[in-house]
Amino acid sequence: MKPIKAGLLGIGTVGAGTFQVLQRNQEEIRRRAGRGIEVTMVAARNLERARAVVGAGCEVVADPFAVVNHPEIDIVVELIGGYELARELVLQAIANGKHVVTANKALLALHGNEIFAAAHAKGVMVAFEAAVAGGVPIIKALREGLSANRIESVAGIINGTTNFILSEMRDKGLDFATVLKQAQELGYAEADPTFDIEGVDAAHKLTIMAAIAFGIPMQFGSAHIEGISQLQAIDIRYAEQLGYRIKLLGITRRTVVDGEEGIELRVHPTLIPSARLIANVEGAMNAVLVQADAVGTSMYYGKGAGAEPTASAVIADLIDVTRSATVDPYSRVPHLAFHPTELADVPVRPMEEISTSYYLRVTVQDQLGVMADLTRILADAGISIDAVLQKEPGEKARTDIVIITHQTREKFVDAAIGKIEQLPATEGKVVRIRLESLG
Secondary structure, eight states, X not given: OOOEEEEEEOOSHHHHHHHHHHHHTHHHHHHHHXXXXXXXXXXXXXXXXXXXXXXXXXXXXXXXXXXXXXXXXXXXXXXXOSSHHHHHHHHHHHHTTOEEEEOOHHHHHHHHHHXXXXXXHHTOOEEOGGGSSTTSOHHHIIXXXXXXXXXXXXXXXXXXXXXXXXXXXXXXXXXXXXXXXXXXXXXXXXXXXXXXXXXXXXHHXXXXXXXXXXXXXXXXXXXXXXXXXXXXXXXXXXXXXXXXXXXXXXXXXXXXXXXXXXXXXXXXXXXXXXXXXXXXXXXXXXXXXXXXXXXXXXXXXXEOSSHHHHHHHHHHHHHHHHHHTTSOGGGSOOTTSSOGGGOOOOOXXXXXXXXXXXXXXXXXXXXXXXXXXXXXHHHHTTOOEEEEEEOOOXXXXXXXXXXXXXXXXXXXXXXXXXXXXXXXXXXXXXXXXXXXXXX
16 A cells, blocks of 8 residues: 655654654554555755755655645644644645644644534544643543543643652752753753743643543633742642642543532642652653543553654554544544534533632741631631641741641632731731642
């Protein structure tokens, strides 16, 4: 059977890795796919660099639309990132009857509903394993490997930059700004790290996983997003003393509140018991914990970024598309695991209705009755205390009181924090970090 022809949009870190792994493992890939996969055309801004990567046997062009409109290209691999241009190119490729492989989580989180509808109508595939957790095959696990299960929750460390920063802050006791600078110097963080450190990148990935896990449309606009830029080293130390580690987690789960089903969709710093396996994922590694009714708890771990780990996922998608190219579209694995007509219109629950446990740090003047005031306010809000850590008074007779609560609703904690901050002895804002046992 003649080889299938692919066109690459972008030949940066991931694009170059994809081309090189395809070349290096071409015989193994041919045996797996049943036919060869050849990159015959590449679109790039830097033509000279692109030609140095792909050599003389591949056409290099500056116009990406030349790739998506070329009649001999069967699969378009979109690796340019961003929103609008990528959306135009992907939709044009679909309109031309071409399959698409993409690593663009932002594109899918924001425009995935439109893209998948167009692909379904045209009878082509959009594959996106590389969009979440790099080389970790979590999309295939959720969409295929766990298809017998009712998935209850997904919780993941899905941004390597923030995990590296938090690991360094914990190990070395450094503040956020110092470690961020180190991460940029080492290439773990971009010059503008906003999407990573403010949780947006993780929310893009979580939105995709939630859609597949629960059979719902993409709902990125409903996600609650908090990053780590305001996290202080002292809270990492206090958490450690109490038996927890802090990670930036993406969490999505089914919930029933007052008899109505909803979906949680949230990204924020989270205390996790240090005995949990996921709490010990360090550096720039990724890990995703899935809880399902039949299989129980499973965890998927590996490199979440990098040229060849991400290329591994891109090429796995290329192989899947090649295998299924001649299959009747209705018989293929649906983009979001559930057939398009079976997607559920389950709402994402507002953050104030979420129930979890909390870490609260209050800086107070060392006065008689302060602890009694705190416990009274929490009790009046219906919040039960699980543990307390009180430090010896320091400079200017101030002390930190750290409280771990039992599970309660966010709105009750919001109300209690408002009252605590109004106490005469309270100095500054109350630090609130959510806690998940992940048992």
